[in-house]
Amino acid sequence: MAQLEVVQVEELFLGLKRYNDKFLWVVNESEQTKLPRDFKEGLSNKGLIVSWCPQLEFLAHKAIGCFVTHCGWNSTLEALSLGVPMVALPQWSDQSTNAKYIMDFWRIGVKALADEIRIVRWKVIEGCIKEVMQGERREEIKRNTLKWRELAIEAVAKGGSSDRNIVDFISSFE
Numbered sequence: 208m209a210q211l212e213v214v215q216v217e218e219l220f221l222g223l224k225r226y227n228d229k230f231l232w233v234v235n236e237s238e239q240t241k242l243p244r245d246f247k248e249g250l251s252n253k254g255l256i257v258s259w260c261p262q263l264e265f266l267a268h269k270a271i272g273c274f275v276t277h278c279g280w281n282s283t284l285e286a287l288s289l290g291v292p293m294v295a296l297p298q299w300s301d302q303s304t305n306a307k308y309i310m311d312f313w314r315i316g317v318k319a320l321a322d323e324i325r326i327v328r329w330k331v332i333e334g335c336i337k338e339v340m341q342g343e344r345r346e347e348i349k350r351n352t353l354k355w356r357e358l359a360i361e362a363v364a365k366g367g368s369s370d371r372n373i374v375d376f377i378s379s380f381e
Contacts, residue, residue: 211298215326216241219296222332223275224254228340231265232256266291273316273339275332278302283309290356292316292348294335296327314351317344 220243223230234242236258246256262282266274266289274286278297283305286293293316295306309316319327319335339348362369
C-alpha cells in the first residue's frame with residue numbers, strides 16, 4: 208500500500224549498490240519505473256532486482272546476512288523468527304513501532320534515519336548495512352538474532368507457548 212517516492216527508490220538503490228556486496232532487491236513491476244534509467248550499469252553480478260521472490264524461503268537461506276525492510280509486521284516476524292538482522296526503513300502505520308522493537312527492544316538491527324524531508328539518503332542506508340554486517344554492534348546483533356530465533360522455535364514446538372495457546376483456543380469451542 209505504501210509506495211516509495213522516486214527519490215527514495217534512487218537513494219535506496221545507491222545505498223545498496225555502494226555497500227559493495229551482493230544483494231537481491233524485490234521491486235514490484237509497478238514500481239520498477241522509479242529505478243534509475245541506468246540501474247543495470249555497474250551491477251554486473253553484484254545486484255539482482257526482481258519483481259517477486261518467496262520471502263520466507265529467501266530469509267531462511269544461510270547466506271542472508273541482512274534484511275533491509277519496511278518493517279511490515281509479517282516481514283518483521285519472519286526475519287525475527289529466522290534470525291536475520293535487519294535494517295529498518297519504516298514508511299507508515301505500525302512500521303515505526305516495529306522498527307523501534309527491532310532496534311531498541313529486540314536489538315536485532317538498526318533504523319535508518321530520514322532527513323528533514325523524510326528521505327533516507329544513500330549514505331545512511333549504506334552506513335546502516337555496514338553497521339549490521341561489520342560494525343561494532345555486529346556481534347551483539349547476531350547474538351540477539353540467534354536468541355530470538357531459538358525462542359521462536361521453542362514457542363511453535365510441541366508443548367511450546369504458541370502450541371499450547373492454539374490448543375487452548377480450539378478447546379474453548381468444544
